[in-house]
Amino acid sequence: MSELVRLLGTVDVGPLPDGVLLTQGRRALRVRGPRPWLTEAVAGLRPGVPRPAEGSALGRLVAELSEQGWITTEAPVVAPGLPHERQIGYLELFGPQPARMQRRLDTARVAVVGAGGIGAPVAQQLVASGVRRLDLVDPDRVETHNLNRQHLYVLEDVGTPKVTAAARRLAALAPDAEVAGIRRRVTTPRCLDVLPARPDVLVVAADAPEGITGICWEWATAAGVPLAVAAVGLDTGYWGPLLDPALGHCWWCFDAARQERLAPEEQHLEATGQTPTPYSFGPSNAAVAALLAHDVVRWLAAGTAPTLGARGHLRFDTGETAFFRGRQDRRCPDTHTTVRR
Structure with missing residues (x-):
């Protein structure tokens, strides 16, 4: 029996004078031809049809x-009343196999270092998206x-270890x-x-001690584990990079290239440790944490993410975003074995 092929449910169709317009979010495809036949053909592809011959009109x-x-x-995935009912369609943005991607999330394991302003909402987002094995590390x-x-914690949790309260809420x-x-x-x-087992991703969401990302990267490279990081300052937050040792990524190379792009005064602030801030705002933390969680989920589900080898910056005062991309050959030219600042 020939396999069935079907059109993703998130693809919409609209009429054009010379054919139809198919869209998925902001992506669009104009198909020229007899509109009645195209409309009927697209409708037939919704439930699925046997794979048509390559040379036929439907095959083309x-x-x-x-x-x-x-x-x-x-x-088609039918999941009425389940937590992922609306998520399956969103995963179609990442590829044509959303059910398989959801199964990857369901079987993934993620470790999160830091259960504070970034780590707590990231943990909440990961579990809500389907991740069922989560390791939280926080003192x-x-x-x-x-x-x-x-927001993973409530007033009655005050005085309780964060990892204990987080596990209870999750x-x-x-x-x-x-x-x-x-x-x-x-x-x-x-x-x-x-950590009880090797995670599929190590999320660094802690801001102490100094050099925490490098410390975690040394462990991640030895274990062959991808790493993702995010943090917030007073008026700016960042998420990424997401680095995979198997792809030849290197935190030290990425950070050295990033620092070369800094203005002299910014380099001075980093060198003297004057960048951390004691102030923190819920919405800005939530925004950066959500962006990090989105990329981690996409990486787990589809093996790619906007911050793979890159860092996104969000300015809270203007809403502007910018990306810094590291080495594009994806191969570290050196072997780094010691923790550096």
Whole structure:
């Protein structure tokens, strides 16, 4: 029996004088031809049809739609009332196999270092998206001043270790999730040996000690684990880079190239440790955390992300975004074995 092919449900069709216009979000494809036949053909592709002969009119249409990534061989996903009912369609933006991508999320394991203003909402987003094995590493207890931005916690959690409170809240969100709370301050790469299993991604969401990303990167490279990082300052936040040792990425190379782009006064501030701020605003933390979680989910589901080898910057005062991309040959020219600033 010939396999069935169908048009992704997120692709809309509209009439044109000389054919039809197919759109998925901001992507569009103009198909010229007899509009009645095209409209009927697209409607027939919704539930799925046996794969047509390559030389037929329908075969040529399917080939054109396949080039856009809009044709799938997956059966429609029916999940009424389930948490991922609306998410499956969104995953179609990442490729034509959303059910397979959701299964990747369901079986993924993520470790998050830092359960504060970035780590707490990232953990919440990951579990809500389907990640069912999560390891949280943080040494601190919930304090009252955390509650303006770390919305995983509530007033009754004050005084409780963050990893304990987070595990409890995430269990209420997804009872089938396995959340390991590890109360530890990461000061050397060996500290991460406490993780119960090798994660698919290590998220760095801690701002201490100084050089925490380099510490985590040394462990990640030895373990062959991709790493993603984010942080916020007073008026600016960043998410990324997402680095994969298997792709030849290097945190030290990326950071050296980034620092070369800084103005002299910015380099001075970083060198003297004057960039951290004691002030923090819930919406700005949530925005950066959501952008990081989006890229981690996309990486787990589809193997790519906008910040793969790149960093996104968000200015809170203007809403402007910008990207800095590291080495594009994706191969580190050197081997770095020591933690650096």
